[in-house]
Amino acid sequence: MSDKASINLDGTSYDLPVIVGTENEKAVDISKLRDQSGFITLDPGYKNTGATKSAITFLDGEKGILRYRGYPIEQLAEKSTFLEVAYLLIYGELPKKEVLEKFRADIKKQMMIHEDMKNFFAGFPSKSHPMGQLSCLVGALSAFYPESLNPNLTDEEEDQTIINLLAKMPTIVSWIQKKSLGHPVVYPKNNLGYIDNFLNMLFGEVNDEKTFDPVVIDAMHKLLILHADHEQNCSTSTVRIVGSSNANLYASVASGINALWGPLHGGANQAVIEMLEAIKNDGGDAEKYLAKAKDKNDPFRLMGFGHRVYKNFDPRAKIIKKACDDILEKLGVQDPVLDIAKKLEEAALNDQYFIDRKLYPNVDFYSGIIYRALGFKADMFTVLFALGRLPGWIAQWKEMRENKEPIGRPRQVYVGHTERDYVEFANR
Structure with missing residues (x-):
């Protein structure tokens, strides 16, 4: 294959470099096109634009492939833990035993958050959304950690900032839930692991440490691992572009949280439960809503089925379906909303209309069901998504800094008024 692509503009031919990734993904490098020709490219939504070269996550939507640092998501979800995957994403390799033990210990030491942060909760309106709080x-x-503001952090200072954020995020998330319920917060405990601590802070009580079934703990590991990174999506690109201005890690991740808050990005699992609630309130007839979904003239949309990127199947959905089945069986939850979900799943998996269009249940469908079964409020679902995505955001921010990428500054094609004179009030 040629290492150049030619483009003809206004009768002049320009040769542009062709970049080929390790998985044979091809790209035309247009970074010098404007300087050479005066032209820019227009790609609304960046659907065909690569903003960076990254070594973190590989995704092939046509083949249903997702890999972190080269490792298939199926293997990581089955054999690894969330913190091990976090280390892999951030530092590039699976940690050896002693390295992982130190990583876990360093995080455990930093899980407390400053007592003054309680004042924020006192100032939030009682009905404020958890994502706004996060x-x-x-x-x-x-x-609270002003040393993070230095754009020239040493490796040691950067590592400490990363540890701080990984450690404090589950505490912050759990306190958001506790405060929304009007319950006293539960502090992290030195004798518990990362996921056990998180669940205890969410569902335990101040003087009553709660234990959780291994099935629940395993499902939480899998959920967080499956959400840990997903290439250059909306929130990840936001973290990178904000970080490119030399913004600190906390500010960059906060911007990613805001992007994830949008219902077109991170709110899909919440939308699944809201849809199921609406079906229940309308009599619980799953077949009726399957028919509505197939009707081109009906505005109803079946949430949690199909995926913008994965055209055949979502590899994460296969993994989380089993965890979902295990959770429902182990907990024996009696919930008409979850009964409707199972009916929709069974019907869609066997209905030729959905099979032909490859509209299979996706990771949002099953994660919403699991969170519902565990007792989370629907408005906490996206917060849990953010906790899972945190290692990916950190890894992408770190890679952007290491590559010394320039500040992000997209161009535009201006379509407004040409120059015109100011009009005095009397003449308007």
């Missing part, structure tokens, strides 16, 4: 609290960490 964005505020993560951004505020930079005030």
Whole structure:
């Protein structure tokens, strides 16, 4: 294959370099096109634009492939833990035993958050959305750790900032839930692991440490691992472009949280439960809503089926379906909403309309069901997504800094008024 691509503009031919990734993904490097020709490219939504070269996550939507640092997601979800995957994403390799033990110990030491952060909760309106609180609290960490503001962090200082954020995020998330319920917060405990600590802070009580079934703990590991990174999506690109201005890690991740908050990005699992609630309130007839989904003239949309990137199947959905089945069987939850979910799943998996269009249940469908079964409020679902995505955001921010990428500054094609004179009030 040629290492150049030619483009003809206004009768002049320009040769542009062709970049080929390790998985044979091909790209035309247009970084010098404007200087050479005066032309820019227009690609709304960046659907065909690569903003960076990254070694973190590989995704092939046509073949249903997702790999972190070269490792298939199926293997990581089955054999690894969330913190091990976090280390892999951030530092590039699976940690040896002693390295992972130190990583876990360093995180455990930093899980407490400053007592003054309780004042933020006192100031939030009682009905404020958990994602708004999360964005505020993560951004505020930079005030408690001002050394993070230095754009020229040493490797040791950068590592400490990374440890701080990984450690404090589950505490912040659990306190958001506790405060929303009007319950006293539960502090992290030195005798518990990362996921056990997180679940205890969410569902335990101040003087009553709660233990959790291994099936629940395993499902939480899998959920967080499956959400840990997903290439250059909206929130990840936001973290990178904000970080490119030399913004600190806390500010960059807070910006990613805000992007994830959008219902077109991180709110899909919440939308699944809201859809199921609506079906229940309308009599619980799953077949009726399957018919509505197939009707081109009906505005109803079946949430949690199909995927913008994965055209055949979502590899994460296969993994989390089993965890979902295990959770429902182990907990024996009696919930009409979850009964409707199972009916929709069974019907869609066997209905030729959905099979032909490859509209299979995706990771959002199953994660929403699991979170519902565990007792989370629907408005906490995206917060849990953010906790899972945290290692990916950190890894992408770190890679962007290491590559010394320039500040992100997209161009535009201006379509407004040409120059015109100011009009006095009397003449308007």
